[in-house]
Amino acid sequence: MSKTRSTSGDLTTSAKKRDFQHLGILALMMVFCSVFYYFGEIIDLTGWEGLRWSFFYSVHDVHRLLFLIPIIYAGYFLGYKATALVTIVAVGTCLPRALFISTFPDPLLRPVLFIIVASVLGYFAARVRDLSKKQHRSKVLLNNKIDRLSAILEGIGIGVLIIGPDYSIRFYNRNLIRDFGEVTKSHCYEYLHGLDAPCHPVCKLSDVINGAVERWEYVFPDGRTFEISASPHIDSDGVTCQLSVLRDITRYRKGDAEPAGPTN
């Protein structure tokens, strides 16, 4: 338990560190964009004649577009709130030049258009982040549940096998490997029986896929007896498969004693 807590604490610390790195990069980008946007005025103030390029005095919309980088960055790495804040700060930085210094026409319309474009782009960047975070979260949750379920099944010593309608092995657990060896073949008839074709007399795959729940005992060529329960299972891709539970009952059959049920 304490190990889990410490791991979770480490993750939180590293996430915080990463967030502050993003904030630092964002701050640097904002400073750079602001200096770039007002560079013409800075040249006027400082008298750096060597840098007096006509580009810095051209229409400001081009210079303003640079602010889209921190806006999208904030949306993608920090979320909706950050992108909203950065958009407002960017517009607040641009407005004095756009409204009071610029000699170009429509000084109000162009910043308003910029706000709309920047907000939409920032929103989409934040939405992408949100969706990928949710996807990652559900993947972690699903993996945890699969691990938990596998641990339970392994604990009670039951082999689990999911077989697709084309006889392909889609899932197996460690108990199955213990009982039948490494899964080197892709089809159940090859792996379990060493055959080249489906074992039709015993196979109940088509019945199970059509909804039947079957239970039978099968004696393998090596003399081991397994109790097999098969039921339909809809796999993650929506395909109906056969979920087989295999239980070795050889020693009970040899001694003619009834096998004990799984312990709770």
Add this chain to the structure above:
Amino acid sequence: MGLEWILQLVLFGVLHWALAALLLQDLANRKQVVGKRKAPWAIAIMFVTFVGSLVYMLCHPRVFLEDDTDENNTER
């Protein structure tokens, strides 16, 4: 005062109050602030247009980070 001036003022006002709303919400939810008192920050955010908000953001950079409180509660 021409229409353009009024529109400029409206634009400034909308931006200022949008920023102020976001920051005041953060201020209200925050347990600790620089200087330990929230009231001066609230006044600065509301009445020192943009500059007050900028200073608040610089002093409290966590305002940019979202609360992922549900992240740790997904596993039950």
